Amino acid sequence: MDHFEYRDGVMHAEDVPLTRIAEQFGTPCYVYSKATLARHFRAYTEALGGHPHLICYAVKANSNLAVLGLLARLGAGFDIVSLGELERVLVAGGDPAKVVFSGVAKQPAEMARALEVGIKCFNVESRPELERLDAVAGRLGKIAPVSLRVNPDVDAGTHPYISTGLKDNKFGIPVSEALEVYELAARLPNVRVAGLDCHIGSQLTELSPFLDALDRLLALLAQLRERGIEIDHLDLGGGLGVPYHTERPPAPFDYASALLERLSRWEGNERLTLLFEPGRSIAANAGILLTRVEFLKPGETKNFAIVDAGMNDLIRPALYQAWQAILPVDTRQPRDTASYDVVGPVCETGDFLGKQRELAIAPDDLLAVRSAGAYGFVMASNYNSRPRPAEVMVDGAAAHLVRRRERLEDLWAGEALLPDDEGGSR
Numbered sequence: 001m002d003h004f005e006y007r008d009g010v011m012h013a014e015d016v017p018l019t020r021i022a023e024q025f026g027t028p029c030y031v032y033s034k035a036t037l038a039r040h041f042r043a044y045t046e047a048l049g050g051h052p053h054l055i056c057y058a059v060k061a062n063s064n065l066a067v068l069g070l071l072a073r074l075g076a077g078f079d080i081v082s083l084g085e086l087e088r089v090l091v092a093g094g095d096p097a098k099v100v101f102s103g104v105a106k107q108p109a110e111m112a113r114a115l116e117v118g119i120k121c122f123n124v125e126s127r128p129e130l131e132r133l134d135a136v137a138g139r140l141g142k143i144a145p146v147s148l149r150v151n152p153d154v155d156a157g158t159h160p161y162i163s164t165g166l167k168d169n170k171f172g173i174p175v176s177e178a179l180e181v182y183e184l185a186a187r188l189p190n191v192r193v194a195g196l197d198c199h200i201g202s203q204l205t206e207l208s209p210f211l212d213a214l215d216r217l218l219a220l221l222a223q224l225r226e227r228g229i230e231i232d233h234l235d236l237g238g239g240l241g242v243p244y245h246t247e248r249p250p251a252p253f254d255y256a257s258a259l260l261e262r263l264s265r266w267e268g269n270e271r272l273t274l275l276f277e278p279g280r281s282i283a284a285n286a287g288i289l290l291t292r293v294e295f296l297k298p299g300e301t302k303n304f305a306i307v308d309a310g311m312n313d314l315i316r317p318a319l320y321q322a323w324q325a326i327l328p329v330d331t332r333q334p335r336d337t338a339s340y341d342v343v344g345p346v347c348e349t350g351d352f353l354g355k356q357r358e359l360a361i362a363p364d365d366l367l368a369v370r371s372a373g374a375y376g377f378v379m380a381s382n383y384n385s386r387p388r389p390a391e392v393m394v395d396g397a398a399a400h401l402v403r404r405r406e407r408l409e410d411l412w413a414g415e416a417l418l419p420d421d422e423g424g425s426r
């Protein structure tokens with residue numbers, strides 16, 4: 001459920017017509033619904049009920065300060081993968097004690113800052129990373145809480161680019177080596193074993209891979225117990241899918257209930273805090289990309305609807321052949337329906353937002369690309385020297401600009417001419 005609905009033929013974000021947002025802030029423009037973000041976050045906390053838990057929103061999905069600030073106020077923790085994400089969380093008022101740090105290439109300076117602010121846990125992805133963390137913590141006189149990210153070798157059944165829990169992927173420590181690395185962690189003087197972690201992929205639409213991964217983690221946990229290594233939390237990562245098209249992924253409630261049921265057979269489970277790192281399932285359907293039709297271009301084999309948003313603004317269709325719904329914003333005027341490839345202004349054939357879409361549209365019409373709240377703006381680039389779009393957060397009847405549209409001079413801020421060129425052209 002989200003809060004993007006037609007009222008009297010015009011799509012609204014909560015109580016604000018998208019036509020008004022386009023007038024006020026221009027296009028292309030990302031529009032988020034505060035109520036939808038809050039609702040999706042609460043679906044997790046309610047599903048987990050009384051079991052000790054922490055929902056660490058995956059910042060990478062949408063790192064706008066307004067999104068982070070809202071989730072922080074709702075009690076969220078955060079899953080970060082860089083110093084930039086950590087600083088965003090802090091600026092947005094997030095609690096460092098609820099931050100977990102994932103990623104395969106954490107640098108010493110990133111580790112040091114995370115230790116300084118006192119994060120909850122480092123999700124360590126390799127033995128050399130563990131050794132580096134121990135050395136950094138030792139230099140600072142700190143003890144680093146660690147969780148090993150184990151690669152359970154289960155097939156998440158998702159797009160190969162976003163599947164992360166297979167032997168072939170660069171992520172995590174193979175489950176067969178995990179025991180050895182835990183034993184090393186238990187011996188190292190400046191780290192403390194705090195948890196066990198996995199993340200098997202993104203946009204999962206079935207429960208079984210999650211349950212398989214949990215079984216493998218629990219088997220490992222039994223071996224750790226035998227060796228006297230106890231953990232406080234189990235982090236099951238993110239990955240729950242969303243309905244983009246015809247997918248029917250389990251709701252957070254069903255997902256959490258199935259995991260809790262499996263876990264309930266485990267002795268001492270009530271003392272094990274469950275962590276989740278959802279990104280997409282919180283943010284994707286809480287946002288749309290608003291774009292305007294520039295031209296309709298009939299072709300010999302197909303028709304093109306050329307719009308003002310391109311692959312630089314929303315790369316998912318081009319990069320993963322992802323399908324996202326594209327809907328006209330204002331359906332009040334009668335229009336002829338035709339099939340269009342909806343394409344952007346970027347000089348690449350791969351620059352499309354959708355293919356073969358039946359649309360009743362005319363030039364200047366507004367379109368909403370749905371499910372764009374996650375992995376949308378965060379993956380935008382300045383390719384073709386296109387300023388990145390504005391971001392707007394709707395809250396009831398109010399629309400707040402939460403990131404201004406980039407200006408042309410932002411494009412070259414930080415660049416420099418060669419000294420020879422400064423006097424003019426020669």
Ligand code: LLP
Pocket residue numbers: 058061079102103162164199201202203237238239240277278279280281316320374375
């Ligand atoms: N935790 C870790 C360690 C991750 O690597 C990810 C996503 C998440 C949590 C959040 O997963 P989610 O709940 O959002 O599925 N750009 C791609 C998605 C890449 C996901 C990368 N890792 C896309 O647009 O589909």
